[in-house]
Amino acid sequence: MSSKEKPGSSLSKPNPREKERPPVATNEEGFATPISRKLLHEPAVVRVELLQTRTPVEGCELTPFVLLKDLNGDQRTAEAMETRTKGVLAAQYRWYRREYRFVCAKTGLPAQFECLELGRVRTELERLGDTSVANIAGLAYFHQSTEIIDIWSTFRELWRRVRVLQQQKEARREPALRNKNALRIDQSRDEALVCEIPPENDSKLVECGFVRNYAPTMVDIGRTLVLECRYIWKVPNEEIRIGPPVYFETLPVIPFPPPPPERRMFLVADTNCDYSVKDRVCSGEPNCFPLRLLSYNCLAEIYANSDLYSYCPDWALSWNYRRRNLLREILSLEADVVCLQEIQADHFEEHFNPAMRRAGYEGIYKAKMRESMGRKGKVDGCATFYRRDRFQLIEKHEIEYSTVAREKVKEKRLLNRLMKDNVALLVVLEDTATNSRVCVANTHIFWDPDQTDVKLFQVDTFLQEAERYIGPRNLPLLIAGDFNSLPESSIYELVVGNEVSGQRPDVIDGMLEILKISPCQHNMLLRSVYGLGGEFTEPAYTNYTGHFVGTLDFIFFTPDKIVPVGTLEILDEARLLGEEYTALPNPRWSSDHISIMADFDIRVLHPGQSTASWA
Structure with missing residues (x-):
């Protein structure tokens, strides 16, 4: 191959009708900096960059970070400056797509x-x-x-x-x-x-947006985007002044990746028989109504940092990409009830609840009991959604493990150890076709593997509360969540074995001290839908990261009132990761956990069996 300029081409002759290519100045980190000389005693755009990634993805909003300086030299983000000055000083955003004269006939990408x-x-x-x-x-x-x-x-x-x-x-x-x-x-x-073809490829800029947040379209794929930012200054008794432009240019826009491999449903009665998630299979038992339950730890944005998940490309770790991919996966599974963990309060209000409502769901949310991490809404919690055409919300109950600890524990040292912010959310749903009810519980247990006593306290509190509320009314119970405990743990033993033997491998010194305040036993009959053959038949993993692989997520049910029908396939490593990836999250899967799901037939209770109110 040879490199040359085509004779007679306009590569070196700019067209006067095309917009002049802006001078994009970047520092060593790739962030745009102003190159125009600023007038004295005027505001300035100090910095322009994109949050999270410089690689735009088709359909995923780009959120710019702009730093403004006022007349006193104070520097604030554009949003904070506009609020502080009551609109006197703000930022103006304009997006351009860099078009090229020569494009590939097959892909439409810039020709090389x-x-x-x-x-x-x-x-x-x-x-x-x-x-x-x-x-x-x-x-x-x-x-x-x-x-x-x-x-x-x-x-x-x-x-x-x-x-x-x-x-x-x-x-x-x-x-x-x-x-x-x-x-x-x-x-x-x-x-x-x-x-x-020379790298400049005779490009020009085409305006594509006059907004702060811009979502690239299919037309943008393969092109870079240029953000032009200026300050807008409402000078007292004068006209509005618009400052000189500062530019930031992205990397080329990439297409939104295709969906991950399809996961099949497998019958509980015959694991060699599978069916599509688009189908519904019943047990054949009379007087039942079907319910498909999904549980998924979605990896909150506040925990998704590049240091912990360095193997994941920054664009695939950005929240604007992950939320779209997560919702695509969740909605494709067509569950009747969805239990999500690690959902930020702001993301529930801005993303999950609106999207799920459009898809026919109603949602309930419970945030963890701690201060927001830096900004309003930056705290995660549990969210439960249900199909409004199938169910009606009768009651809900929230459990705050730290609140229960304050009520039960007087010793300061033990109380400080148990003061974790985890929560649980219980709801009673009524099937509109049969008027029969079921209780669905959603929880996220403390993470630290060296604090088994804290986990035992939380799970025991959770089970005691659940038994207290469903027992008098004989309600069917479904439990979903991230228990942050392996199948061979004391926590799993407590749930399915009704008590703690103290012989499990996660026993730590002083763990049984928790028995002074928690009985660590219950009277409910509970089974894991993925571990019907015992703890060693649970999946090999529901959490797959670069530093840990194991099963932490479970769906438990009361087998005397609920008939398990099928479970969602847990893909093997070859299909989960393919040849491109080493762990989760990655561009294909947007959480470090794997969603789990099961089909059930809920036995219809006789009239009057579930009419009592919650205490």
Whole structure:
């Protein structure tokens, strides 16, 4: 291959009708900085960058971070400055798409290579009087050199037409003139077939947005985006002043990745028999209503940092991408009840609740008992959604483990150890078709593997509260959540075995001291839908990161009132990660946990069995 500029092209001759390419100045980190000289005693745009990533993804909002400086030299974000000055000083945003003169005929991406052979054959056809090829010039440009192979058969057909036209022309000539000055088709075979297109590719800017947050479209794929930012200053007794521009240019926009591999449902009664999540299968038992329950720890934004998940590309770790991918996965599973953990308060209000409502769900939320991390709403919690065409919310009950600890524990040292912010959310739903009720509980237990006593206290509190409320009314119970405990743990033993033996591998010194305040036993019959054959039949993992692989998430149920039908497949490593990825999260899966789901048949209770009110 050779690199050259096409003769006669306008690569070095800017078109006066096109918008001038802006001077984008960046520092060592790639952040835009102003290059225009600022007037004295005027505000300034100090810094422009994108939050989380410089790689835009089609359909995912880009959120700029802009730092403004006021007349006193104070620097604040554009939003804070506008609030502080009551709109006197604000930022103006304008987005551009960088368009290129030469684009790939196959992908539409900016061309990096030109096939010179197409130009030669086109010229020869036009010389021979064939005008049907006037519009094939665009076929000569490619984003990758390997794409030329896909169109090589077209080149061969065009050269065949050249030979046919030559033969026809020779047949019409005088015999004495035949073969004189005849064109040798292969005369230029020693010349380069492909050349590189200069990086600037004769680009221009096309305005595509006049808003702060911009979501790239399909038209933007393969192009870089340029953000132009200026300050707007409402000078007292004068006209509004608009400052000089500061630019920031992104990396090329990439398409939104395709969905991950399909996961099948497997029958509990016959694990060799599977069915699609689009289908519903019943147990065949009479007097039941179906319920599909999904549980998913979604990895809150406040915990998704690049240091912990360094193997995940920054664009795939950004919340604007992950929320869209998470919602796509959740809605594709078509659950009747959805129990989510690690949902931030602001994300519930701004993203999850509106999206789930549009899909036909109603939601309830309970935040953890701690201060927000830096900004309003930056605290996670549990969210439960249910289909409003199937169920009616009868009651809800919130459990705050730290509040219970304050009521039960007097010893300061133990109280401080138990003062964790985890919560649980219990709801009673009524099936509108049968008027029968079921209780669904959602919880997220403390994470630290070295504090088994804290986990025991929380799970025992959770079970005591659940038994207290469902017992008098004989309600069916479904429990979903992230228990942050392995199947061989004391926590799992307590749930399905009704008590703690003290013989499990997670026993720590002083753990049984918790028995002074918590009985660590209950009278409910509970089973894990994924571990019906015992704890060792649980999946190999529901959490798969670069530093831990194991099963932490469970769905428990009361088997005397609920019939398990099927469970959602847990993909093996080959299908979960493919050849591209090493752990979760990644561009395919947007949480470090794997969603779990089960189909149940809920036995219909006789009239009057579940009419009592919550205490």
